[in-house]
Amino acid sequence: MLAIVIPVCLGILGLAFLLTLARLLRGPSLPDRIVALDTLSINVIALIVVLGISLDSALFFEAALLIAVMGFVGTVALSKYLQRGDIIEY
């Protein structure tokens, strides 16, 4: 069952990737693209976890954890830049 479900999941995730990428490329506004980038990184987390199951390997865990811990920092920096210009202020 898993052998069928995993490719299906990957397919669904692939579709999600495509839609997100389309938003990333189309915009139209910068916040739109940043949201898309953020979503892309969360999609990657899901992809990594699914890959871990499919390869029966726990070695992917750290990558997912790292994206979860740090991925939002980029989003925060970019959106703060849009709000304030300077991201590190006094």
Next chain:
Amino acid sequence: MALVLLIALPLLAAALTRVVGMRAARLLATVIIGFPLAALVLLLSLRAEVFAQPGHALGWRVAWLPALGLDLSLRLDGLSFLFALLVLGVGLLVILYARYYLARNESAVRFFCLLLLFMAAMLGVVLAGNLLLLVVFWELTSILSFLLIGFWSWRTDARQGARMALAVTGGGGLALLAGVLLLGHICGSFELSEVLAQAGKVQHHPLYLPMLVLILLAVFTKSAQFPFSFWLPHAMAAPTPVSAYLHSATMVKAGVFLLARLYPVLDGTNSWFYLVSMTGLATLIFGAGLALLQRDLKGLLAYSTISHLGLITLLFGLDTQLSTVAAIFHIINHAVFKASLFMAAGIIDHETGTRDLDRLHGLARYMPHTAVLAIVASLSMAGVPLFNGFLSKEMFFGETLAQGLLGEFNWVIPAAATMAGALTMAYSLRFIYGVFFGRGQPDVPNYPPHEPPRFMKVPVEFLVVICLVVGLVPAYTVGDLLAAASLATLRAPLPEYSLHLWHGVNLPLLMSLVSMAGGATLFFLRRDALRRWQQAIEHLSARRSFEQGMAALERFARAVTQWLEDGSLQTYVAWMLLAMLAVPAYFLADLESLAGSVPAGAIDPIGTATLALLALCAIAVVVAHRQRLLALVLLSGCGLMVSVAFLRFSAPDLALTQISVEVVTILLLVLALFYLPRETHDRPGHGRRARDAVLALGGGTLLAVAAYAVMTRPYDPVSTFYVDQSVPGGGGHNVVNVLLVDFRGFDTMGEICVLLIAGLAVQALLKGMRLPTPSAAPDGLPWTSQAHPLLLAILARLMLPLTLLVAVFILLRGHNQPGGGFIAALITSVALLLQYVANGVRWTEARIAPDYRAIAGAGILLAGLTGLGSLAFGYPFLTTAFGHFHIPGIGEVELATAMIFDLGVFCTVTGTTLVIVSHLGVRNLPPAQAAEDA
């Protein structure tokens, strides 16, 4: 050893000038004159030994650079004896003369030092027993000549004259180097004794002609032969003792000395005869003609020197043996009378303040003694009987008749010689008559002129006496010297010749008479014509042409340089890419088949999708590159996909690294973006874009081809060793980490150094940097009022402990699972930097304010000391140790020195990252704070 002393004595004297350092020319000259005098005595004491048997040479040799064949080898035979005698003898007289010539406030120390150095160098040229050594001294004379011509360095004519002389004679020296190298290559040695014995081999060698041309180039430039004569008149900007010494008696003779020195190996071919004789002939006439038209007294003497050097060269080029003897004889005579003439000219200049022939006349009344001396010397120059010049001129005329170079046009040479004789007579008369006779009082600055100090005339008197004595009794005075020198030059039994004043009425005598009469006629009857010609050529200045040529050369050089270095980085990068892509591609084109023997693996959908997304993002970055923030967002997408690719292709450590580096890079670039314009408006032309596209596609293709070709070929990597040894030898399960901290820990050591240096460099760059800070968003909308939104501020604080825990986890885990010091450090850095973003600099640094730089430095120390630790146990640097310890109640614990090393990595990376980003972040603090910061 005596030969060394010959050169060393003037050198010692030169050193002494520096030591004594007296500014009084007269006293200094008195002190130092002993050294050349001693050298002269030494030389004369060797006379018997040199003259004793024909062809005998004294030698001294010490190896200097055997690899090159360059030995410190000296050789004294008849020829070098003659020249050494001239150098020392005239040198002595010049020093004596200069003692009175130099003005009180001129730097006598420098002058005498240079003059003595020149003397040593010139002695080196004539005594060199090794051809390369000769080149060494040869160029030294050029350099010293440059310095002496430019002695009055504030004068434009001196500076320009000096540079011109250096360019011409120095250039000739370079040709000499090439010629000598060829000659040495042909002979297998640079030792004169060996080279001179191989005439046959040399002359039949295919390289003979280029070698000859190169050597003759040196000869002709140094001896101011046509068409390289132009430098010599401008060398007259030098003080007169220098002109007398270098530019008449010695240095310019170095060229003809070389002709004599290499005569045995070079002479005897048609190339030699024609090149040498025709150059000499042209110079003879050219020099004599121009000498007649000079207005400057020293200019006249300079062109006269050129002409006489041409005469000597012509003699060397004639195909008779006796012509060579005549050449040597004329070298002696010319040195004597020309030196005395220069000194006389110097006296005139010194006492009257001018050298302008149009202003000088009737000086015989004011300085009769000098006048007599100058007249005698001039007559000798003109080749009037009773004086030495006559004798060699007679021989010269005789040889022009005896030679047979031009077949049916053979008469041209004697005819031209006679004409040159006439011209010589004419300019000699001009000198005598123009300066010393004529009516009216001279129009000179120092009026009335008077005789110089007594001892200033002594050298002139001495030389004039020689002119007379040699002219009267040549055989008894210079007979031996001439014979010895000629023998050394010819290296064959001497031809029959007789040194007598009177040989009876013969054709040469007739030619003499014709030339003297013609010269007198020309001068006395055609003075108006001469004056017109003189005015006609006055605007023709070789110096101006030369300077213009140099300026043109400089303009050309600047044009080329500016064309290449247009200051545009794109041009440079394009050049570089062109080289780095096209040339390897050229060699890669030899590859027969792109695909190797390994079958390409099955297509992996996930990998393919990842790569496709990656490529799309990359292309999107290119499309969007003018909108900077957008490009940055898209680039970040690329980075994300690269980490997925790493993960997919079995490189979890790389994925972790990429993810963390990506975040820090984004922070960095966003910080930078604040100061940068948001969009780029550059619109390069189609040509530029097409060029860039070609380079880009070329680069992409090259890398793709190389990657594919290599990946489809088998290989046998050493890395199986790492996999095998990772656990037993390195004590870790994560092979990549064991590689980084153990197998190739040294690379990591270097890598953290790079990072630390980058941090220091950034800190250094940021010091004192002032950047304009935009007060509103580029689109004109106001910034939001909240600098630190509550949600972000609070959650960032909450995230910090959690993230630190994750960092510790990644650090400790790295040895066995994906992770390690580097990634842990980036996580820590990001967590801390988030505080800067979320809570501001003041808040953050009030709570977390360690010295990041010190931490970074301590990290390197820690890693390095860990490496050194192994030395204590007799193992090489960076040898690791690890062990499994069983602790009761806790279980088995693995400890490895590599972990301490990794901790060092952690500290350095954390410290550096924080230094870089936080320092960039706190750039635009409120002014008060910025002042404190600075």
Next chain:
Amino acid sequence: MLHPVAEFIVCALLLVGSVFMLVGAIGLFRLPDFFMRLHGPTKSTTLGVGGVVLASVAYFSFRGDASLHELLVTAFLFLTAPISAHMLAKAALQRQLPVDPRTRGSGWMPRIKD
């Protein structure tokens, strides 16, 4: 191999998670204005990851390797997703992004007037 029931649980969680990921992406793709699009990723996607992570927890636990650490991924995401969304919304307000014309309420608070 896994017990069929275990396998079923894992599969179901996987599918649910993936579908939520897709829903988030669809929302991001097709909703008409930025503020509406922001809803998709912040919630559905986060939940989607939660589902997939639970699948992973279940999978490795059923494999006899009781594993909870994947949950941390979700926990961190739940902690950080609101920050991203909040910051992005603030950015969008600053940039005065166009909103769907049907949107009620001005969106501008009195304080912005100053």
Next chain:
Amino acid sequence: MMRRLLPHPWLSLILMLIWLMLTHSVAPGHWLLGALLGWAIGRLADRWLVLGAFRLSRPDLIARLSFHVLIDIVKANLEVAVMVLGPTARLRPAFIVVPLDVEHELATTALISIVSLSPGTLCAELSDDRRALLVHVLDLEEEAALVGLIKSRYETPLKEIFQCLPS
């Protein structure tokens, strides 16, 4: 003394538990290491976690709120899924202002997070005086009802949980 040695016992405990989750191990060594790290980071964190003095009370409320939030997240996600997949023309987007009564910044933070995580609503802005929230709603039926729901279901328990102490 105890406060100086172990300023954030809850945090330290949570950190230790997270450590055990991370290392995926319940070996005694990891308990020890986790406790050590929890203590050390907790002590370090004392300087950063300047959150204003407060006391967590009513653990039962915490549990109930957490449960509510989880349920809401799942339930409302399904609604959003329907909205997203259905015709977008039927959606009724709106910005609404939610006046706030909570004072503690941690409570405010939690409220913003919860509002943003529960589907259909998204906190766009907090007023400078922190007395009002600007919330974007994907499909708003009635403003007053939603404001009331947020205040009663989330804000009131939060207010009770975070007891401000005079500092």
Next chain:
Amino acid sequence: MAALYAIAIGILTASGIYLLLRERVFTVVLGLTLLSYAVSLFLLGMGRLSIGRPPVIAPGASYADPLPQALVLTAIVIAFGMTAFAVVLALRSLGLTGSDHVDAAGRPEAHRDDAADMESRP
């Protein structure tokens, strides 16, 4: 797979090079970053492609070549340091010239600004 992988490297390289040849330092830095991605993938590929074989020792596993991975790791770190320096250098140039054009600081009006820059140093 190798062919697709190679093509991806090619596209990344081409994009990077094209951006490298632009006039603004920021764009050039983007280009350098893309180029370094390409080089990282290239180096990884030199250890040949493998899926599901990370070089972490486990019973009965086979492994990808770990050496190129170690090299890429070092290269990424170095590239990070270099990028940081280049960015700050660009800012310094911007501060001196008011432009982030790659050639801005090399243009003639050097002396006055130089003096200004020196004066601004404490």
Next chain:
Amino acid sequence: MNHAVLLPILIPMFAGALLTAMPAQRLRAQRIVCAVAALLLIPVAVLLLRHAATGDIAVYAMGNWSAPFGIVLQLDRTGAMMLALTAVLAIAALAAAGEGTARQGRHFHTLFQFQLMGLNGAFLAGDLFNLFVFFEILLIASYALLVHGAGRARIGAGLHYVILNLVASSFFLVAIGVLYGLAGTLNMAHLGLRLAGLPAQDLPLAVAAGVMLMLVFALKAALFPLYFWLPRAYASATGPVAALFAIMTKVGIYAMLRCDALIFGGAQGLLGPFLHDWVFVLALATLVIGALGALAARALRAMTGYLVVASVGLLAACIAMQTQAGWAAAMYYLLSTTLCTAALFLLADALEPEPAREDGAPVSASRLAGLLYLVGVVAAVGLPPLSGFLGKAMILRATPAPWMPVLWPVVLVSSLLLLIAVSRTGTRLLWRLPHEAGRVPEGDEYLDEDHPGAARLRVRPDARKLACCALLLAGNVALTVCARPVSDYVADAAAQLLDRAAYQRAVLPGEQG
């Protein structure tokens, strides 16, 4: 195992780390640490030189992992020579820097030490990737030192220098990657062994990678058309930094020699066609461009930069020869030209005000400066009697017969152009002015022909810098006087370099019979 091999790397590294951790305000303490560390390199260099002179190739296996698995350092005659040269330059540059230079910016001493670490490491590296790492160390340090003191010219030059080198580093990695992908190893000796056994159909890949590697080194060496970074970089760096940079191009030359000999097999090896056909032509072009550039340059520091370019052209021509005599000549000339160009940079720093001015020319009446200039340019142009001449003559003599008709004229003409350039710059810079001579200027004759009506700045040269310049030139004179032992040494060094089997025996005792 002889741990002394480590010292040239570890001394500056620990000094650098220590300096980093030290407070920035303690400038005096920093200077002392820096000076002690630099001075220590001299006895170390002597020790290593004496060891290398025995002909033994010392191999140091890092972490006790022998080649080809671990990273090894290898010390041979060539490496020891370069280490010694670096140490001498370092001392002179550091002494010349003084406190003023350090105060111009931050971290001067630290960066200086790391620069030395990078240089020394590059000379000792026996592993290709480790060579890359040391190149990066010396590059990043050089970036920072180049812009030390900031100022517009430096920043502009620095930006170009940095970007060009960053691109080159990418290609460096690509070349390393291809070589590893083919041979499966990174140790240079082992690479040589493996490449020799490569199937013929794969050779073009190895050649292309080798060519790329050589071009990367050629960029560091500043060979045409990869030299563009150099003139402005050297002209704008502070004097002591420029003096230290004199060795920078030589690292490129060294790496070309080392890699060609050890990895690609030297004369009969893989890169023969490339070196013979391409590098030779590029070398000639470089020589000509260097000479023209020197002629075009107005200031001494700019001219000296082009003297460096010209010398690189000549050295590259020697590399292309791939003969023992050619390489020996190259090494001798390398020593000579490095010392004298470094000295000239220091002299320029002493004579020319900063920032360089184009409108008014400086002039100095210092006799010592004049003498130093004379000695320096005589050595740099290759005039007798100094070592530059000996080196050039050795190079000309080592030229293979077919190349003579091309190389000789180019060398001689370029020397002439350089001679013209140095004589012009020298007279402009050093010859006295009328008022100093105590004479009344008479009309136009006394106006400076180069800058009619231009203001002349009287310069009082810094004695410290002159002394350091003199030290370097004394080194050059020593090279001349001791030409025989030095030439014997470089001949042995070149022979050793070309004896690939000896390296393979020393580095990989197990791999070869």
